Amino acid sequence: MEQEGKKSRQELRSEETKRCIREAAGELFAERGFHAVTMREIAKAAGCSHTTIYLYYKDKETLLEQLALPPLRELEQEMRGAMARTERAPKDVLYDISGSFIRFCLSYKSMVPVLLGTKAVRMDAKGPQNELNSVRLRLFGCISESLDCMIKSQTEEERLQSSRIYFFMLQGLITTYMENEEPLEQLFARIVPLMEEAGDILLLGLLQKRKLQN
Amino acid sequence: MEQEGKKSRQELRSEETKRCIREAAGELFAERGFHAVTMREIAKAAGCSHTTIYLYYKDKETLLEQLALPPLRELEQEMRGAMARTERAPKDVLYDISGSFIRFCLSYKSMVPVLLGTKAVRMDAKGPQNELNSVRLRLFGCISESLDCMIKSQTEEERLQSSRIYFFMLQGLITTYMENEEPLEQLFARIVPLMEEAGDILLLGLLQKRKLQN
Amino acid sequence: MEQEGKKSRQELRSEETKRCIREAAGELFAERGFHAVTMREIAKAAGCSHTTIYLYYKDKETLLEQLALPPLRELEQEMRGAMARTERAPKDVLYDISGSFIRFCLSYKSMVPVLLGTKAVRMDAKGPQNELNSVRLRLFGCISESLDCMIKSQTEEERLQSSRIYFFMLQGLITTYMENEEPLEQLFARIVPLMEEAGDILLLGLLQKRKLQN
Amino acid sequence: MEQEGKKSRQELRSEETKRCIREAAGELFAERGFHAVTMREIAKAAGCSHTTIYLYYKDKETLLEQLALPPLRELEQEMRGAMARTERAPKDVLYDISGSFIRFCLSYKSMVPVLLGTKAVRMDAKGPQNELNSVRLRLFGCISESLDCMIKSQTEEERLQSSRIYFFMLQGLITTYMENEEPLEQLFARIVPLMEEAGDILLLGLLQKRKLQN
DNA sequence: TATGAATGAGCATTCATTCAT
DNA sequence: AATGAATGAATGCTCATTCAT
Numbered sequence: 001m002e003q004e005g006k007k008s009r010q011e012l013r014s015e016e017t018k019r020c021i022r023e024a025a026g027e028l029f030a031e032r033g034f035h036a037v038t039m040r041e042i043a044k045a046a047g048c049s050h051t052t053i054y055l056y057y058k059d060k061e062t063l064l065e066q067l068a069l070p071p072l073r074e075l076e077q078e079m080r081g082a083m084a085r086t087e088r089a090p091k092d093v094l095y096d097i098s099g100s101f102i103r104f105c106l107s108y109k110s111m112v113p114v115l116l117g118t119k120a121v122r123m124d125a126k127g128p129q130n131e132l133n134s135v136r137l138r139l140f141g142c143i144s145e146s147l148d149c150m151i152k153s154q155t156e157e158e159r160l161q162s163s164r165i166y167f168f169m170l171q172g173l174i175t176t177y178m179e180n181e182e183p184l185e186q187l188f189a190r191i192v193p194l195m196e197e198a199g200d201i202l203l204l205g206l207l208q209k210r211k212l213q214n
Numbered sequence: 215m216e217q218e219g220k221k222s223r224q225e226l227r228s229e230e231t232k233r234c235i236r237e238a239a240g241e242l243f244a245e246r247g248f249h250a251v252t253m254r255e256i257a258k259a260a261g262c263s264h265t266t267i268y269l270y271y272k273d274k275e276t277l278l279e280q281l282a283l284p285p286l287r288e289l290e291q292e293m294r295g296a297m298a299r300t301e302r303a304p305k306d307v308l309y310d311i312s313g314s315f316i317r318f319c320l321s322y323k324s325m326v327p328v329l330l331g332t333k334a335v336r337m338d339a340k341g342p343q344n345e346l347n348s349v350r351l352r353l354f355g356c357i358s359e360s361l362d363c364m365i366k367s368q369t370e371e372e373r374l375q376s377s378r379i380y381f382f383m384l385q386g387l388i389t390t391y392m393e394n395e396e397p398l399e400q401l402f403a404r405i406v407p408l409m410e411e412a413g414d415i416l417l418l419g420l421l422q423k424r425k426l427q428n
Numbered sequence: 429m430e431q432e433g434k435k436s437r438q439e440l441r442s443e444e445t446k447r448c449i450r451e452a453a454g455e456l457f458a459e460r461g462f463h464a465v466t467m468r469e470i471a472k473a474a475g476c477s478h479t480t481i482y483l484y485y486k487d488k489e490t491l492l493e494q495l496a497l498p499p500l501r502e503l504e505q506e507m508r509g510a511m512a513r514t515e516r517a518p519k520d521v522l523y524d525i526s527g528s529f530i531r532f533c534l535s536y537k538s539m540v541p542v543l544l545g546t547k548a549v550r551m552d553a554k555g556p557q558n559e560l561n562s563v564r565l566r567l568f569g570c571i572s573e574s575l576d577c578m579i580k581s582q583t584e585e586e587r588l589q590s591s592r593i594y595f596f597m598l599q600g601l602i603t604t605y606m607e608n609e610e611p612l613e614q615l616f617a618r619i620v621p622l623m624e625e626a627g628d629i630l631l632l633g634l635l636q637k638r639k640l641q642n
Numbered sequence: 643m644e645q646e647g648k649k650s651r652q653e654l655r656s657e658e659t660k661r662c663i664r665e666a667a668g669e670l671f672a673e674r675g676f677h678a679v680t681m682r683e684i685a686k687a688a689g690c691s692h693t694t695i696y697l698y699y700k701d702k703e704t705l706l707e708q709l710a711l712p713p714l715r716e717l718e719q720e721m722r723g724a725m726a727r728t729e730r731a732p733k734d735v736l737y738d739i740s741g742s743f744i745r746f747c748l749s750y751k752s753m754v755p756v757l758l759g760t761k762a763v764r765m766d767a768k769g770p771q772n773e774l775n776s777v778r779l780r781l782f783g784c785i786s787e788s789l790d791c792m793i794k795s796q797t798e799e800e801r802l803q804s805s806r807i808y809f810f811m812l813q814g815l816i817t818t819y820m821e822n823e824e825p826l827e828q829l830f831a832r833i834v835p836l837m838e839e840a841g842d843i844l845l846l847g848l849l850q851k852r853k854l855q856n
Numbered sequence: 857t858a859t860g861a862a863t864g865a866g867c868a869t870t871c872a873t874t875c876a877t
Numbered sequence: 878a879a880t881g882a883a884t885g886a887a888t889g890c891t892c893a894t895t896c897a898t
Binding site for chain 6: 008011012013014017048049050051052055
C-alpha cells in the first residue's frame with residue numbers, strides 16, 4: 001500500500017520539525033559555539049519543546065554530529081568534483097577546493113573546532129563520530145593531493161610538510177575571519193582573494209625551495 | 215592619609231593574596247581553558263576562599279582580562295628586546311619573536327581566543343579590553359615590522375598583506391597544536407622547527423614575488 | 429447490538445493486544461520492579477505503541493493492579509486445589525500452598541509490596557484495589573486454615589496468632605531472597621527446603637506450646 | 643585562640659542547617675522511601691535551598707548513608723550493652739536486642755531495605771557503605787550469638803540455620819507493620835508481645851528439634 | 857581583609873501522558 | 878483500534894555569585 005515518494009501528513013510534519021531543529025541548532029551553534037548553546041534555546045528557536053529534540057536526536061552531541069555530517073559529505077563531493085575537472089589549471093583546482101572549504105567553515109562555524117582538531121567535542125570512539133573523523137581525514141587528503149599536483153613532492157615527508165603549511169595558512173585565515181559578522185557571501189568574497197594571494201606566495205616559496213634543493 | 219610608595223602591612227598582604235589568585239587562575243585557565251575552571255578551584259589553588267576572589271575581581275571574566283594583561287606586556291617587552299638585537303640576522307629576529315609569541319599562546323591557552331580574535335569570551339566594551347586590544351595591535355605590529363625588515367615592502371598595502379599571511383600561518387600552527395596535551399617545552403621544541411620551515415617557505419615566496427613584480 | 433459469547437474480529441484483536449501488554453508488563457515488572465520499567469519499554473516488549481497501552485489502562489499504576497489480579501486468582505485456585513487433596517498429609521498440604529505462595533511472590537516481585545503490605549504503590553481507595561485487598565485476605569485465610577489443620581487451635585485468637593507467626597516467617601524468607609538475581613526455578617529450589625525446615629521448627633514449637641498449655 | 647566546646651555563631655548556624663536537613667531527609671525517607679523523595683522536597687522541608695544540601699552531602703546516596711550510620715552505630719552499642727547484662731536471663735537478652743532492632747527499623751524505615759538486604763541502594767564498594775555493610779553483618783552476628791546462648795548449637799551450620807529462621811521471623815514482623823501509621827511507641831508496644839510470642843514458639847521448636855536429634 | 861553559609865538560575869536528560877490523525 | 882508527534886513537569890546536580898559576619 002505504501003508507496004515511495006508518498007509521505008503521510010504525519011511524516012511530513014515530523015520532517016518539518018526535524019528540519020526546524022536542525023536549522024535552529026545549526027544557526028545557534030554557528031553563532032555562539034556548541035557549549036554556549038542550550039537545548040532549551042534550540043527548542044525555542046525551533047518552535048518546539050526541548051523534549052521533542054530528544055525524540056530525534058539521542059543527545060546534544062549526537063545532534064551536532066548529525067548536523068555536521070550531511071553538509072560535510074556535500075563538501076567532500078564538491079571537492080572531489082572540483083578535483084575531477086582536469087580541464088582546469090591545477091592551481092585553480094586547488095583554489096576551488098580551498099574556497100569550498102572556507103565557505104563550509106564560515107557556514108558551519110560550530111563545526112570548525114571539530115574539523116580543525118580542537119577537540120571541543122570529545123572524540124571517543126562511538127558511531128557517527130568515527131565517520132566524522134574519517135571525513136575530516138579525507139578532506140585533508142583532498143587538499144593535500146590537489147596541492148601536490150603542483151609541487152610534485154619527491155618524498156612522502158616533503159609532501160606532508162607542504163600540506164601542513166598550506167593547511168596552517170588556510171586555518172589561520174579562517175579563524176581570523178570567523179568571528180566576523182558580515183553576511184556570508186560578502187565575507188567570502190573578501191576572503192577568497194586573500195587566500196589566493198597567500199596561496200600564490202606559498203606556492204612560489206614551495207617551488208623555489210624545491211628548485212634550490214635540486 | 216595614604217602616601218605614595220609606602221604600603222601598609224594590610225596593603226602588602228592584600229597584594230600577596232591578589233598575586234596568588236592571579237597565578238592560580240593563570241595556570242588553571244592555561245591548563246584547562248576558561249570555562250572548564252571553576253571559581254572554587256581557583257580559590258583552592260590560590261589558598262583562599264572563593265569569595266575572596268570577588269574582593270579583587272568583579273567576576274570571572276574580569277579576572278581573565280586582568281590576568282592576561284601583565285604577561286601580555288611582558289611578551290611585548292620580550293619581543294621588543296629581540297627586535298633591538300641588531301647584531302642578529304633579521305630572519306633570526308623574526309623567528310625569535312615568533313617563538314615568543316607561540317610560547318605565550320601555548321602557556322596562556324585561554325588567551326588565544328582573545329589574541330587571535332576568536333571571541334570565546336565576549337569583548338563588549340569594558341575597561342581593560344581596550345587596553346587588551348591595543349596590546350594585541352602592538353604585538354601584530356612587532357611581527358609585521360620584523361617581517362618587513364626582510365621584505366622591504368614598497369607600499370603599506372604590500373606590507374600589510376605580507377604580515378597577514380605570515381600571521382595566518384602562525385595562527386594556524388598555534389591552533390592546530392594548542393589542543394595537544396604534551397608538556398609545554400616539549401611541544402614548543404616540536405613546533406619551532408615547523409614554524410621555521412613554514413617561515414622559510416613563506417619568505418622565499420614573498421621575496422620571489424617581489425622579484426617578479428619588479 | 430452486542431451479543432454475549434460472540435466476539436467480533438475487532439474485539440478479538442483488541443484482547444490479543446491487551447494480553448500482549450499484560451504479559452510484557454508482568455515480565456518486566458517482575459524482572460526489574462515497577463518503578464524501573466517505563467511505559468515505552470512495556471510497549472516495545474508488547475509489540476505495540478506506548479500510547480496503545482493507555483487505550484486499555486488508565487495509567488501505569490492501574491496497569492499494575494489489573495496485571496496482578498488474574499495471576500492472583502490463579503494462585504488462589506492453586507492453593508484451594510492443594511487444600512482439597514485430602515489424601516495428602518496436612519503438613520505436605522501446608523508446604524504445598526506455602527510453596528505456591530513463594531513461587532508467586534518470586535514471579536511477581538512487583539506484587540510483593542502489595543501482597544505483603546509494604547505499600548510501595550499507593551493504595552488510596554480506587555476500584556480494583558478493594559478486589560485486590562480481598563484476594564489478599566483470602567490467601568492469608570488459606571494458609572491460616574491449612575496451618576490449623578495441624579494445630580487445631582481452640583480459640584480464634586490462638587489460631588490467628590499461629591497464622592501470623594507462620595506468615596511472618598514466610599514473608600521474611602521471601603523478602604530476604606527477593607533481591608536475588610538467580611533464575612526463578614533455581615532460586616525456588618533453594619528456598620523450599622529452607623521454608624520446610626523453618627516450618628518444621630515452627631510447627632514443633634506451636635505443638636509443644638499447645639501441649640504445655642493443656 | 644579557639645577553644646573546644648566554643649563554637650562560633652556561624653558554626654552553630656551551619657550545624658543547625660545540617661540538622662534540619664538530616665531531620666527532614668530522615669522523616670521523608672522513612673515516610674515515602676528513598677527513591678520517592680526528591681532533593682528539592684528535602685530542602686523545602688528543611689527550610690533551605692536544595693543546593694545547600696550539596697554543601698554538606700556529596701549526593702543523595704551519601705545523604706542516606708550519613709543519615710543511617712550514626713543511629714546504626716548507636717543501635718549496635720545498645721545491642722552490645724544488652725548482651726553484656728549477664729544478670730539477665732538469656733531469653734530476655736535476646737528479646738531486648740530484638741526489641742532494639744525492631745525499634746530501630748520502625749524509626750528509620752528508609753534504612754530497612756538497606757539493612758534487610760533489599761538492595762534499594764547500590765552497594766558497590768565505596769567509602770561509608772562498606773562501613774554500612776559491616777555494621778549490618780555485626781548486627782546479625784549479635785542476634786545470632788544471643789540466640790545461640792539458648793540453643794547451644796553443636797555445628798556452625800545448625801547455628802546459622804537457627805539464626806536465619808529467627809531472622810526471617812523478625813523481618814516478616816517488621817515489614818508487616820512498617821507501613822503502619824501509628825505513633826512509634828504505640829506501635830512498638832503492640833509489636834513486642836508479638837515478637838516475644840513468636841520467639842517463644844520458635845525457641846520451643848528449636849529446642850524440641852535438638853532433643854529429637856539426640 | 858577575609859570567609860563560610862547560602863542560593864537562584866541553569867544544565868542535560870527522562871518519563872508518563874495527551875493530542876491529532 | 879492504533880499510533881507517531883509532542884510536551885510539561887520533574888530529577889539530580891553544578892556554578893557563579895551574594896550575604897552576614
